[in-house]
Amino acid sequence: MIPDALGALSWAHMALLVAAAWIAATVLASVQGFALERLLRARKIFDVPLFDGQYRFELAGNVVFITVITASITAALKLGVIRFGATGWLAGGVTFAAMLLGFQVFYWFLHRAMHTPALLVLHRWHHRSQVTTPLTGQSVSPGEAVGWAVGFVGLPWLFSLIAPVSFWGWVGYLAFNTFGNIVGHSNVEPTTPAAATRAATWFANAFVFHSLHHARWNGHYSFQSALMDRLFGTEWKDWPALYERIIAGKPLASLKEHGE
Numbered sequence: 001m002i003p004d005a006l007g008a009l010s011w012a013h014m015a016l017l018v019a020a021a022w023i024a025a026t027v028l029a030s031v032q033g034f035a036l037e038r039l040l041r042a043r044k045i046f047d048v049p050l051f052d053g054q055y056r057f058e059l060a061g062n063v064v065f066i067t068v069i070t071a072s073i074t075a076a077l078k079l080g081v082i083r084f085g086a087t088g089w090l091a092g093g094v095t096f097a098a099m100l101l102g103f104q105v106f107y108w109f110l111h112r113a114m115h116t117p118a119l120l121v122l123h124r125w126h127h128r129s130q131v132t133t134p135l136t137g138q139s140v141s142p143g144e145a146v147g148w149a150v151g152f153v154g155l156p157w158l159f160s161l162i163a164p165v166s167f168w169g170w171v172g173y174l175a176f177n178t179f180g181n182i183v184g185h186s187n188v189e190p191t192t193p194a195a196a197t198r199a200a201t202w203f204a205n206a207f208v209f210h211s212l213h214h215a216r217w218n219g220h221y222s223f224q225s226a227l228m229d230r231l232f233g234t235e236w237k238d239w240p241a242l243y244e245r246i247i248a249g250k251p252l253a254s255l256k257e258h259g260e
């Protein structure tokens, strides 16, 4: 169930609330990402300069992303697209877990599709950033933002055809996704060796994993964990060697670096 106070909002007020919440999450996560980049300077991933005006370009992408996502979520809530109704911690946890897994599957296919010649036009904006920053995560074209909106709204719609989903479980996942996406594009490696093993990366990637996607293009399409890349054979074998190099305080000096 959507909380009653939310259900009573007009279109304009709903849009304002969704935008305010997304902007707040974006600012908080970006501050955290930039703080990580300062605190962990000794674990920089790429020692390669940003392009001229990169932050400004990425900020524009964030405005595009937040506008599309706000419009999509507002419409979904006002039109009652998703069947909410499950309440309580257990239902919240199940909805969160379903979104967590569902989005990884959905995103791998969306991302892989956007790397085909026909759809690359949608994805070039995100790849303008060869070295990433916390602002890179949401720096996308309007077309790519629509793809993300399909995941954020279409997945819970699909789930709710089977059983009602938890509003707070869904909101919790969107917050988690946003934080992970933004902080995860920081150009430093905070992952501890215990969390960077092959076993652990079934659940969450080391930051270098997606950094390599921006540097090299044709692999590492996963969101959050290596799961889908491992299943579909799009994982590069040399990322653990590069991880070791980075945490030893030797950042990658060029986008073309390879490990053994």
Ligand SMILES: [Zn+2]
Residues within 6 Å of the ligand: 111, 115, 123, 127, 213
């Ligand atoms: Zn890509």
Ligand SMILES: [Zn+2]
Residues within 6 Å of the ligand: 126, 136, 137, 185, 210, 214
């Ligand atoms: Zn990226």
